[in-house]
Amino acid sequence: MAVLEQENDVAEECRSASRSVVQSADGILDCVGQTPLVRMRRYLEESSVELYAKLESANPGGSAKDRPATRMLHHAIRQGELAEGATVIESSSGNMGIGLAQACRFHGLRFMCVVDPHAxxxxxxxxxxxxxxxxxxxxxxxxxxxxxxxxxxRELLEVTPNSYWPNQYANRQNPIAHLNGTIREIDRDTGGDIDYLFVATSSTGTAQGCRDYLRRHRRNTKVIAVDANGSVLFGGSPGERLIPGLGAGHEPALARDQTFDQIVRVSDIDCVVGCRRAAGREAMLVGGSAGGVLEVVRSMEANLRGKRCVAILHDSGTRYLDTVFNDDWLQSALGTNADEVESRINSPALSSTEARSQ
Structure with missing residues (x-):
């Protein structure tokens, strides 16, 4: 019996020694980043424009917000600001809430998310x-x-013991996540050769991080910030907005005194048109803000001939099936219909009288 056990031990050691190394992520948060850059050949009419989409929907939580959510929590843990058993409290229109919910669950932290009716x-x-x-x-x-x-x-922080507010609207780790991740990946994949970068703004973390990286590395890329009609960012006038994650009704601390090469505002209908045009022409389901970004690119295509452009698309259209891709919602929320949107898809971009550039 002793000889048999010894032989079994030797056999197990041989099996262990011969096993190959598994290449895998070390947990779901290790999958954040390294999202694909995809050539869009059909969205524009002008074929000489090189348009690439950075698909942030490929992050495990489904959006660009996974990057700052993960980084803000990791930084707080390293700095001793966030301890075991703490409660994380944040405001979100959706995507940051998902990113933080995922990161908090991974780290065993309680998470409370404050949302509004537009979520x-x-x-x-x-x-x-x-x-x-x-x-x-x-x-x-x-x-x-x-x-x-x-x-x-702020009210919840006062009454919740051992609570922590990442504060995406003022936390410098927000733009740093994009400086060290999003734009670095784009820069690597394009060899540093980009003429225009188009990016939606809300907290302005993505746009800031990308702009700062490009300036630091002396790139000649023009950064086009896409904002919403009805947003107070960049001195805008407040108004109703129904597409979440684009623009702001209250200026975040991160957004103060921020400047970009150009700021273009879009309407909710512009966003819908962009989403449906991307689905029809590129077989890509993109989120609301991404539709607005793509329509800004299309509105400028006459001036982009021969240029290389990258559009950061923050999330997927699968989260907008009940709104942007729903004909009943078009009528009830935006007062338009599928035929009008289809007409806009085949008309010049940003034809709405509300859309404007600053």
């Missing part, structure tokens, strides 16, 4: 599935749901 139901469901507790505000403060959410966050 996509599917995004809220995803957060809940990842263990988030949802707190909803129903009324604006000073004409802004963002201001109302931030007020509620």
């Amino acid at each position: 996509q139901p599917q995004n809220v469901a995803i957060m809940r599935a990842l263990g988030a507790e949802i707190v909803r505000v129903e009324r604006q403060v000073d004409g802004s749901f963002l201001a109302a959410r931030l007020q509620r966050v």
